[in-house]
Amino acid sequence: MSNIAKVTLKRDIKRRVLLGHPWIYDNEIERIDGDYINGSIVDVYTFAGQFLGRGYINTNSKITVRILTRKPVDINREFIKNRFDEALRNRFNTVCENAYRVVFSEVDGLPGLIVDKFDKYLSVQFNTLGINMLKHQIIDVLIEIFNPAGIFEHTEGSVLEKEGLEEKVEWIYGTGPELIPFEVDGIKFLADTKGQKTGAFLDQRENVRKLMEFAKDKICLDCFSYTGNFGMHLLKSGAKHVTFVDYSERAIEIAKEIANLNLFKDCDFVVVNAFDYLKSNYENSKLFDLIVLDPPSFAKSSSNRDAAFKGYKEINYRSMRILKSNGILATASCTQVISQNEFENTLVEAGIDAKVLLKLLYRGGQSIDYPQMYNILESMYLKFLIIQIVYVNTI
Ligand SMILES: C[S@@+](CC[C@H](N)C(=O)[O-])C[C@H]1O[C@@H](n2cnc3c(N)ncnc32)[C@H](O)[C@@H]1O
Structure with a gap:
């Protein structure tokens, strides 16, 4: 990646950021050099010029940068695939369940992204502009890993306007029923694609x-x-x-x-x-x-x-x-x-x-x-x- 805009933090950098928290608030930024559009990838540096991480920017949000990685690596399909592989390893035995949360946003190194699996379907939320910009690669990786019958997007809520995103409640890959059947503990359930969050709470x-x-x-x-x-x-x-x-x-x-x-x-x-x-x-x-x-x-x-x-x-x-x-x-x-x-x-x-x-x-x-x-x-x-x-x- 060349010509990545550079976000320099203020001198008194917060311990939170140094200790690995992925959010950079607007009042923690000294200056931004280079061209960018909201949602694009930027590099974050300390006041002294030390590389701190790479993430996506949105100046319309108080959380101006969400860091995706602490390494200067390309944010591409391979990066996303690695993040998913790591998330699945960290699910331990829950990957044997018929329904489980595949990705839980910041904690899995993909801020703004939620993916739940209900049997052979996936229900996803792209809650930030930056993660929405990576949507095509994310869907591509999800298809490779899960070969799902359908992927439903349920992106809605009050934060979207601030992020500059539109509500989206529809099948974005394949198709499936409005109520997705799945099973937990031998009990039949239905995830409601028109319901709350991803359709069911796990x-x-x-x-x-x-x-x-x-x-x-x-x-x-x-x-x-x-x-x-x-x-x-x-x-x-x-x-x-x-x-x-x-x-x-x-x-x-x-x-x-x-x-x-x-x-x-x-x-x-x-x-x-x-x-x-x-x-x-x-x-x-x-x-x-x-x-x-x-x-x-x-x-x-x-x-x-x-x-x-x-x-x-x-x-x-x-x-x-x-x-x-x-x-x-x-x-x-x-x-x-x-x-x-x-x-x-x-x-x-x-x-x-x-x-x-x-x-x-x-x-x-x-x-x-x-x-x-x-x-x-x-x-x-x-x-x-x-x-x-x-x-x-x-x-
Ligand atoms: C966290 S969800 C419950 C999840 C559920 N226990 C499960 O495990 O699937 C909270 C629920 O409370 C309902 N709710 C919110 N405020 C309520 C109220 N004042 N009275 C009744 N229901 C309410 C919502 O419609 C929602 O279904």
Whole structure:
């Protein structure tokens, strides 16, 4: 690659960057020399002129450069193929699964790219302009490695406008069904190409498996269920009944379809705001043996953390009040700007208000195909706990 524009960083370079974090913010840049267009490849240098890495630039984003490599190598098809090979090696046993995350953005050295595999189909997101510029080579490599029946692109969301990208929700290679069938733990699922993110959530794999151990004969509530990942697992492992709750009518319709596919009968489905549902059940004193809470992220940035704490406290408190004594609360947080400790402290506060004791049974995180790097804190987002609720007056 010749004539690559040169981005020189300010003198007081951040430790974060030196330690391998791939983002360069606009206020960390001293100057840019040479011609470039947004999305193109640039080289990053320290103030003293030392090469630091090669990545793509977008001056419309606060994250002006995302570094792809710390070596001065060509960003071409071979580079991308190597990144995929490395990502697959780092999936360990999950590559034997019928569905798994193939590439998880920065952590796999391909910032902005998400690839999920559902049986013989792939679902992809190109979330930045720079990674979108490499799309043809990426698709080419995906075809070589997986020979998929179809590749669906589901690129949407609020960041796209800033990146200068248009929403794209369509098959970009081959074709396939609107609802892609796949299997996890012997349960039939459907990834909804018109649904949320890549169509189905795979990040709770180990947590769901752990929770199955507590399901037998239990009356359960799968709250914020989406298409029913948790609840289907509970039914598979002998739950007496599962109520699925989500405010997305489409997600609940697909959950019903999934339950039918698996011949699960002991379930009902409610389209409602989960906050209202939990509150009204308290008023009606309906009691559950097991409740799952897997809400969406409650805060995208630190400025919304207080609202997020309030939300977590509310849903967990309400759940504690409608669980039987010794009942099981499986509670998750995917809000990246809230730490494990902060989440657990919020649960403790909810327990005090609900006048119950909390016994920790299991502490989990995101599945291994959603790798977590300590130097890229943004990659660590999922907290998951299985807690037993004990009424004070029962001990
Ligand atoms: C993280 S997803 C759940 C994923 C699911 N547990 C799984 O493993 O597939 C969060 C879900 O919460 C739903 N949701 C968001 N806010 C809600 C609310 N206030 N009431 C009910 N559902 C809500 C969304 O529609 C989405 O399906």
